[in-house]
Amino acid sequence: MNNTLSKQVAIITGAASGLGLAMAKKMSESGIQLALIDRYTEGLSQIREEIRTEFEFYPIDITDEPAVKKTIEKIAQHFGRIDILVNCAGITGITNIKSHEVDTENLVKVFNVNFMGSWFTSKYTLPVMLKNNYGRILHFASIAGKEGNAGMLAYSSSKAAVIGMTKVQGKEYAETGITVNAIAPAVIKTALVDKMPEEQVKYMTDKIPMKRCGTLDELVNMACFIVSPENSFTTGFVFDLSGGRATY
Numbered sequence: 148m149n150n151t152l153s154k155q156v157a158i159i160t161g162a163a164s165g166l167g168l169a170m171a172k173k174m175s176e177s178g179i180q181l182a183l184i185d186r187y188t189e190g191l192s193q194i195r196e197e198i199r200t201e202f203e204f205y206p207i208d209i210t211d212e213p214a215v216k217k218t219i220e221k222i223a224q225h226f227g228r229i230d231i232l233v234n235c236a237g238i239t240g241i242t243n244i245k246s247h248e249v250d251t252e253n254l255v256k257v258f259n260v261n262f263m264g265s266w267f268t269s270k271y272t273l274p275v276m277l278k279n280n281y282g283r284i285l286h287f288a289s290i291a292g293k294e295g296n297a298g299m300l301a302y303s304s305s306k307a308a309v310i311g312m313t314k315v316q317g318k319e320y321a322e323t324g325i326t327v328n329a330i331a332p333a334v335i336k337t338a339l340v341d342k343m344p345e346e347q348v349k350y351m352t353d354k355i356p357m358k359r360c361g362t363l364d365e366l367v368n369m370a371c372f373i374v375s376p377e378n379s380f381t382t383g384f385v386f387d388l389s390g391g392r393a394t395y
């Protein structure tokens with residue numbers, strides 16, 4: 148099969164803002180056709196301005212399993228293939244609180260978006276990729292999932308679950324031509340970070356040995372390599388993007 152980038156089709160969730168939008172923009176520069184998913188439809192105008200290639204926008208909530216299933220079927224039918232899945236949609240939920248103060252409903256909501264949503268999209272995309280014996284799946288984890296950020300029980304645990312899923316899926320599809328990896332950034336200034344309490348953001352940035360936040364360029368360069376055909380012998384791995392915070 149031809150894995151030339153310009154013939155590839157990528158799904159990006161969370162594409163209407165922050166890291167997902169930056170990924171969409173960068174991938175469109177390589178001519179990759181894009182199926183963009185987000186529940187934030189107001190972000191569509193920015194997508195229209197920034198994307199240079201053929202794309203379709205699917206305004207769904209990734210926690211809605213039947214909607215995810217139907218959307219992936221529509222994408223496979225429209226584009227004829229799916230080569231890349233980037234699971235960028237995510238939320239922090241309420242932060243800067245201790246475990247005994249965590250509201251159960253809020254924790255479940257965070258797990259539903261960060262873990263279940265990424266599982267649903269991979270569950271319905273994998274059979275399409277298996278038909279071609281080729282695929283690149285990238286789940287967005289976080290340094291919080293590796294280390295556990297105090298004040299962020301729901302977020303840290305949901306991202307640890309994403310890391311667990313990455314390791315499982317990497318092994319399960321290792322002989323198929325499909326790789327499944329995760330990326331674990333520290334802090335990169337986006338709407339997600341802007342919405343968090345200042346004290347919580349200070350806690351996270353103070354822990355970065357390089358004493359600065361990551362940039363969108365640093366993120367997209369690493370992430371685009373992870374989903375490229377060149378990244379063919381690494382699967383089930385969590386790529387670090389934490390300015391030295393993760394030493395493992």
Ligand SMILES: NC(=O)c1ccc[n+]([C@@H]2O[C@H](COP(=O)([O-])OP(=O)(O)OC[C@H]3O[C@@H](n4cnc5c(N)ncnc54)[C@H](O)[C@@H]3O)[C@@H](O)[C@H]2O)c1
Nearest residue numbers: 161164165166185186187208209236237289334335337339
């Ligand atoms: N920015 C950081 O510092 C940082 C660090 C580590 C990990 N991450 C992870 O990177 C990913 C992207 O974060 P970001 O900073 O770009 O955030 P962001 O808030 O800028 O963008 C997230 C996007 O996901 C969408 N989304 C949220 N819930 C959704 C749902 N249920 N269905 C469909 N779309 C949904 C939002 O509408 C938004 O457009 C997240 O998974 C986040 O946890 C970010």
